[in-house]
Amino acid sequence: MLQTQTRKDRFTLLKKNLSTFWGVYRENTMGIAGLVILLFFALMALVGPHLVTYTGEIEGAEMVLQPPSAAHWLGTDDLGRDVFAGVVVGSRISLLVGLAATVISMVIGAIIGIAAGYYGKTVDTILMRFTDIFLVIPWLPLMLVMAALLGPSLGNIIFVIGITGWAGTARIIRSQTLSIKERPYVERARAIGSGDLHIMVHHILPNVFPLIFANTILVAAVAILSETTLSFLGMGDPTRMSWGVMLHFAFEMGAVSFGAWWWLIPPGVCVVLVVLGFTFIGYALDEVLNPKLRRR
Amino acid sequence: MQSLVSVDQLEVHFAVRTGFMQSMFGKETPVVRAVDGVSFELGKGEILCLAGESGSGKTTTGKAILRLVEPTGGKVLYEGEDVRSYNRLRLRAFRQEAQIIFQDPYESLNPRQTVFSTVAEPLEVNNLCRSLAEKEERVAQALVDAGLHNPRELFLRYPHELSGGQRQRLAIAGALVLDPKFIVADEPVSMLDLSIRAGILKLMVDLRDKKGIGYLFITHDLSLAWLVSDRIAIMYLGKIVELGSADKVIKEPLHPYTRALVSVIPTPRRKVITQQSLLKGETPDPVNVPAGCRFHPRCPEAKPRCREAVPLYREVRPGHFAACHLLDS
Amino acid sequence: MTLLEVNDLTTYYKLKEGRVRACEGVSLRLEKGEALGLVGESASGKTTVALSLIKLLPENASIAGGSIKLDGKELVTAAEEEMRKIRWKEISIIFQGAMNALNPVRTVGDQIAETLKIHDKLTDREAWQRTRALFEKVEIDPDRVREYPHEFSGGMRQRAMIAMAIACNPRLVIGDEPTTALDVMVQAQVLQLLQQLREEIEMGLILITHDLSVVGETCDKVAVMYAGQIAEYGPTEEVFTRPAHPYTRALIAAFPDIEGERALASSIPGNPPNLLYPPPGCRFHERCSEAKPLCREAQPRTININNHHYASCHLLDRQVKSCRA
Numbered sequence: 026m027l028q029t030q031t032r033k034d035r036f037t038l039l040k041k042n043l044s045t046f047w048g049v050y051r052e053n054t055m056g057i058a059g060l061v062i063l064l065f066f067a068l069m070a071l072v073g074p075h076l077v078t079y080t081g082e083i084e085g086a087e088m089v090l091q092p093p094s095a096a097h098w099l100g101t102d103d104l105g106r107d108v109f110a111g112v113v114v115g116s117r118i119s120l121l122v123g124l125a126a127t128v129i130s131m132v133i134g135a136i137i138g139i140a141a142g143y144y145g146k147t148v149d150t151i152l153m154r155f156t157d158i159f160l161v162i163p164w165l166p167l168m169l170v171m172a173a174l175l176g177p178s179l180g181n182i183i184f185v186i187g188i189t190g191w192a193g194t195a196r197i198i199r200s201q202t203l204s205i206k207e208r209p210y211v212e213r214a215r216a217i218g219s220g221d222l223h224i225m226v227h228h229i230l231p232n233v234f235p236l237i238f239a240n241t242i243l244v245a246a247v248a249i250l251s252e253t254t255l256s257f258l259g260m261g262d263p264t265r266m267s268w269g270v271m272l273h274f275a276f277e278m279g280a281v282s283f284g285a286w287w288w289l290i291p292p293g294v295c296v297v298l299v300v301l302g303f304t305f306i307g308y309a310l311d312e313v314l315n316p317k318l319r320r321r
Numbered sequence: 322m323q324s325l326v327s328v329d330q331l332e333v334h335f336a337v338r339t340g341f342m343q344s345m346f347g348k349e350t351p352v353v354r355a356v357d358g359v360s361f362e363l364g365k366g367e368i369l370c371l372a373g374e375s376g377s378g379k380t381t382t383g384k385a386i387l388r389l390v391e392p393t394g395g396k397v398l399y400e401g402e403d404v405r406s407y408n409r410l411r412l413r414a415f416r417q418e419a420q421i422i423f424q425d426p427y428e429s430l431n432p433r434q435t436v437f438s439t440v441a442e443p444l445e446v447n448n449l450c451r452s453l454a455e456k457e458e459r460v461a462q463a464l465v466d467a468g469l470h471n472p473r474e475l476f477l478r479y480p481h482e483l484s485g486g487q488r489q490r491l492a493i494a495g496a497l498v499l500d501p502k503f504i505v506a507d508e509p510v511s512m513l514d515l516s517i518r519a520g521i522l523k524l525m526v527d528l529r530d531k532k533g534i535g536y537l538f539i540t541h542d543l544s545l546a547w548l549v550s551d552r553i554a555i556m557y558l559g560k561i562v563e564l565g566s567a568d569k570v571i572k573e574p575l576h577p578y579t580r581a582l583v584s585v586i587p588t589p590r591r592k593v594i595t596q597q598s599l600l601k602g603e604t605p606d607p608v609n610v611p612a613g614c615r616f617h618p619r620c621p622e623a624k625p626r627c628r629e630a631v632p633l634y635r636e637v638r639p640g641h642f643a644a645c646h647l648l649d650s
Numbered sequence: 651m652t653l654l655e656v657n658d659l660t661t662y663y664k665l666k667e668g669r670v671r672a673c674e675g676v677s678l679r680l681e682k683g684e685a686l687g688l689v690g691e692s693a694s695g696k697t698t699v700a701l702s703l704i705k706l707l708p709e710n711a712s713i714a715g716g717s718i719k720l721d722g723k724e725l726v727t728a729a730e731e732e733m734r735k736i737r738w739k740e741i742s743i744i745f746q747g748a749m750n751a752l753n754p755v756r757t758v759g760d761q762i763a764e765t766l767k768i769h770d771k772l773t774d775r776e777a778w779q780r781t782r783a784l785f786e787k788v789e790i791d792p793d794r795v796r797e798y799p800h801e802f803s804g805g806m807r808q809r810a811m812i813a814m815a816i817a818c819n820p821r822l823v824i825g826d827e828p829t830t831a832l833d834v835m836v837q838a839q840v841l842q843l844l845q846q847l848r849e850e851i852e853m854g855l856i857l858i859t860h861d862l863s864v865v866g867e868t869c870d871k872v873a874v875m876y877a878g879q880i881a882e883y884g885p886t887e888e889v890f891t892r893p894a895h896p897y898t899r900a901l902i903a904a905f906p907d908i909e910g911e912r913a914l915a916s917s918i919p920g921n922p923p924n925l926l927y928p929p930p931g932c933r934f935h936e937r938c939s940e941a942k943p944l945c946r947e948a949q950p951r952t953i954n955i956n957n958h959h960y961a962s963c964h965l966l967d968r969q970v971k972s973c974r975a
Contacts, residue, residue: 038435038477052666209429212389213492217443217499218416227442231433374833375804484921485692514691514860515904519917526914541833544906548914571908585838587863589890589905599842600835603803 049313056309062302066295070120073113111271112291118267119296122183123249129187130248131194131241138198139229143206143221153199159192168251172260179262186251194240201233235314239307246303253296268292325400325503325535326363326386331356332394333378333385337608351608355381357559358395360634365502366533368526370546370567372582373556376604379539382556383505386537387419388412399503417447420496424508426488430480436491437476440464443499459498467494468524486517493524505537510545522549544586547571555579558615559607561634565641575643577620614646622647653854654680654703654822658716661695661702665710670925672698672711674878677952680822680871685848685855687865687886689901690875693922696858699875700824703856704741705733720822738769742815744808746827751811752799758810759785759795762817769818784813787850788843805836809843816847822854829864841867862905866890871958874898877923877933880952884959894953894961896938932964940965 050056141152168185175181205211206229214224255261256269259277263270271292333356356378363369371379384390386397388404397404399415407415423429430439440460443449450456464472467490480488489509496504506525510518526549528534540546546553547567554564555578563576574580581600600619605611611618617627626646634644656678663670673695680686690696701707703718705725718725720740725733745751753761762784763777772780782792788809799807808828815823825844829837845868848855857869865872865886872889874882874897882895893899900918920937923929929936935945944964953966 034477041477209423209425210431213421213423213429213495214431214442214446216387216389216416216421217446217495218413219442219446223446227434228431232431234433374835486921515862515901516691516918517921519904519915523914523917543834544908547908548906548912568912582834583908585834586908587834587837587861587867588907588909589862589866589902599839603805603833603836 046313050309053309053312055305056313059302059305059307059309062298063306066116066120066299066302069113070116074117108271108288108291111266112268112295115266115268115271115292116295118179118265119249119252119269120299122179122186122252122267123245123299125183126186126190126248126251127241127245129183130190130244131237133187134191134194134240135198135230135233135237137191138195139202139225139233141195142199142202143225143229145203149199152195156192156195159189160196164189164251165254168255169258169260172255177260177262179265182252182255182261185255186248190244190248190251194237194244197236197240198233201236202229205229205232235310239310239314242303242307242310246300246307249296249299249303268296323365324362324398325365325367326537327398328362328382328386328395329360329398330395331359331382331385331392331397333381333390334393353607354559354610355607356385356392357607357610359556359559359561360395361554361561361564363503363535363537366529366535367552368529368536368538368550370538370540370550370553371556372540372543372546372553374541374604376558376607377556378559378607379556380507383421383507383537383539387416387421387505389421413447417443417499418501419503419505420499420501421505421507422489422492422496422509425512426485426492427480427512429492430488430495432480434480435476436464436478436480436483439480439491440494440498443495447499449499460494463494463498464491466497466528467491468520469494485513486520489513489521490524493521497528500532501534503535503537505539507539508541509538511540511542518545525549543571543582544588555582558604558610560615560644561642562616562645563641563643565638565643569638569641575637575641575648576616576645577622577647578616581621614644651682652679653682653684653721654678654856655719656699656703656716657719659699659702659713659718660715661698661707661711662714663698663708663711665926668926671878671928672925673702676716676875676880678873678880678883680854680856682821683848683852683854684871685857685869687869687872688856688858688875689860689862689865689872691860691922693925694875695878695925696875697826698878700743700826700856700858703824704737704743705730706737706743738765738820739818740820741822741824742818742820744811744815744823744825744828746830752807754799757796757798758802758807759797762795762810762814765814765817780817781813784817785810787816787847788813804832805839808832808836808840812840812843812847816851816853819851820853822856824856824858826858827860828857830859830861837864838867844868862890862901874901877928878925879933879962881934881963882959882961884955884961888959892959894955894959894966895934895963896940896965897934898961900939932962 137152137156141149168189171185171188172181175185211224211228214228219227252261252267253269253272256267257273257276259273261267261270261273272289275288335353335355337351337353359378359382361369371382373379381390385392386404388407392405399419404415434442437460440463441456444456444459450459460476461472464475469475469487469490480491483491509525510521513521522545525536529536538546538550550567552565553567553570554561555570555576556562557578563570563574563579570579571583574583585599600621602619605618613629614620614623614627614632617623620627624646630646632644632646633649634642637643637648656676659673659676661673663672676699678686688696688699698707698711702713703725705728707713713726716726720736725736728736752758759778759781762781763774766772766777766780767774778795781795785792785795790806790809790813802810812828828844829840832840841864844855847853855868857865859865869886871884872886873880874889874895876897882889882893882898889898890902893902904915904917906915918937923933923936931947932938932941932945932950935941938945942964948964950962950964951967952960952962954960955966
């Protein structure tokens with residue numbers, strides 16, 4: 026989008042764009058709240074695992090299912106592992122799966138949406154019927170079937186979530202593309218001899234980008250929830266701790282009947298907070314990037 | 322004068338999309354005759370004005386010449402070659418020489434492209450620059466040519482940071498950077514305030530004088546047409562009804578439609594609107610083109626013949642063409 | 651008899667960056683049945699004046715001072731309740747985009763009849779009768795009352811908007827660029843209609859436009875606005891033949907005149923100022939070819955040139971001249 030000359034210019038431009046954006050964004054309370062929540066978890070995922078020791082080994086019978094104490098802030102699980110450390114270590118996988126799956130979703134959604142909207146006619150019809158199929162198939166059973174077929178591994182879980190989450194995005198991007206391709210600047214681009222690919226990359230994409238961006242955030246929330254769901258249902262990778270895997274074991278081992286609330290609630294609260302954080306930012310971005318809502 | 326663009330019986334017809342039920346029952350699809358047999362020649366370095374009300378087909382004619390809208394009939398010759406027969410490669414080369422400037426400088430510039438990118442894009446698309454320095458030089462030169470001085474300070478600005486007049490100059494710079502020989506200017510000043518219009522028009526005329534660019538100037542404003550163009554063509558419902566030198570068309574109009582249009586040319590100094598000079602009604606829909614002379618239902622001087630026969634478009638006086646039965650003696 | 655008297659009207663928009671002085675110290679006077687043209691370029695504050703008059707300003711704008719008297723009744727301090735009664739019955743407005751101002755899913759007649767039912771408390775039958783009569787008045791076939799806006803042509807829609815504006819026989823109609831989007835011929839038709847109606851029902855008319863010719867065609871008096879202030883004000887003919895303010899002169903010179911010489915007029919250099927930070931002194935001085943050092947420093951007074959012709963410019967100020975001498 027920015028065919029600007031030198032690296033220095035590119036940097037100046039980026040700085041200018043960011044500061045304009047930040048100027049509007051910081052007025053948005055919801056957005057700031059979401060940002061604070063996400064920064065907290067991002068920090069937890071990046072730095073946290075280096076600060077806690079989570080061996081995953083059995084610590085001894087006397088340490089099993091201990092309620093919160095000074096030594097174990099959030100108590101221990103059925104194998105005597107520290108729940109707090111588990112939450113911290115698990116955040117890494119949960120966020121990683123969520124973000125990676127989101128990227129897959131967005132790339133597929135954006136490509137299909139832009140292509141369908143730009144080419145129109147037959148291409149549009151075919152791509153959109155294809156999208157409709159993904160839109161109407163109940164995603165949870167589809168994910169379960171796919172996860173079961175591919176087997177429980179981290180890569181597979183990312184793939185499964187990514188491949189099922191793009192349909193809504195594609196539809197939104199397509200409708201925006203339909204409106205943008207009618208703008209005179211697209212016609213002007215054609216008049217100077219630009220090809221279709223050039224127009225899509227340089228004129229359509231930058232103008233649907235805010236929408237893609239805002240949508241990414243909302244899809245990320247769903248992806249993290251999906252990871253939790255799949256892992257909870259036992260489709261996750263049991264060797265890697267994530268919030269979903271934690272919930273799965275807690276449920277499996279009867280944390281509820283033992284009254285071990287400290288084992289169930291922390292990962293659950295984390296999932297809720299992260300999803301909330303993403304949603305807040307998503308709505309804030311929608312407001313900030315949508316010129317119709319922003320125009321003064 | 323050597324001919325740069327020669328348009329012969331150009332036609333652009335659109336099929337109107339009808340509902341599913343209508344096509345089921347075999348109803349004929351209505352056709353919009355946006356441009357219906359338009360012929361004219363544009364000389365090198367000439368400014369020819371296509372004037373008319375909305376729905377007259379003037380913009381479609383301009384776009385059809387550049388093949389931004391595909392013509393459905395007729396010929397467009399550019400320096401003797403038929404534009405309609407161009408393959409992709411040749412079309413691309415043609416589009417370096419033939420540019421378009423749009424009406425609304427707020428809409429015709431990509432809001433997410435900087436001034437530099439906007440003007441550099443035509444160069445990049447056509448791979449015209451070997452080095453970055455050369456590209457920068459050409460972009461700066463185009464901006465200066467378009468009357469934007471201190472171009473390098475503007476490089477990193479976005480269109481929304483410019484004023485209306487500056488934006489239109491930027492759009493012109495984007496067209497100039499390819500050194501075109503022919504520009505279709507589609508109402509280039511109608512969205513601008515009166516006080517900055519003259520500057521843009523002057524720029525366009527200067528560029529003609531300096532670089533010999535030929536313009537097809539599309540406007541609804543006859544006084545502007547008279548000011549900037551060498552010749553004026555008046556369009557009504559997809560056809561040219563009159564064409565001649567700017568002075569002749571405005572001062573001695575032949576066609577009743579031109580006469581009516583000229584009589585309501587706005588002027589701040591005197592009241593000109595009288596009941597007599599006003600035409601009744603509005604331009605009809607180009608789906609239902611009236612038989613005979615298209616203008617007859619609104620023509621104050623229509624005769625029975627006007628309802629039946631299509632008037633011949635012919636040279637009534639030297640260099641002054643018109644299509645009206647009343648001129649056949 | 652004076653219908654409308656506006657004194658020192660000042661309206662500000664509040665933005666994050668500060669306040670936009672969209673209209674400052676505007677004074678106007680309109681006699682009964684008179685037409686006043688309010689001319690200015692984009693962002694000169696002319697629409698702000700119109701919206702202030704009927705108090706339909708957007709949320710972030712407010713009238714900061716001055717008075718608006720309609721028939722001696724003060725509107726600036728009037729409560730919203732009161733304004734609602736005044737709007738449409740006494741002052742109505744014709745908006746620019748007729749397509750946006752009409753509801754696309756209801757028939758045109760229905761929308762006019764509704765206005766009549768609300769404001770004039772007419773019964774259904776009476777309202778429809780009036781609507782048909784109004785259609786006739788604005789020269790639309792009354793049998794088309796049951797049609798939807800999209801079935802009307804652009805000119806007819808604008809006629810329907812006029813019918814709606816005059817439905818309750820208001821004493822003052824404000825036209826905000828009522829002919830801007832129309833073709834020349836249709837524009838002439840609509841202006842002619844407005845003129846005719848004005849004589850028929852004795853309504854006052856304030857015509858807001860960027861087009862000098864529209865004013866010349868229809869208005870008795872003209873106010874030229876620049877950057878939120880009135881630069882010149884007086885009888886139309888007088889102002890157009892003997893413009894006193896350099897801005898008015900430049901505007902008139904920029905207007906192409908087919909009776910005149912076939913040459914491009916010079917444009918006014920520069921752009922109108924940003925009203926967040928209006929320039930000190932005369933707001934036009936940066937673009938004025940005749941600006942003196944004083945113009946940069948002090949706001950000019952409003953000078954009475956001769957009866958009812960006023961302009962705000964230092965160059966016309968005798969006091970300033972005598973000081974210099």
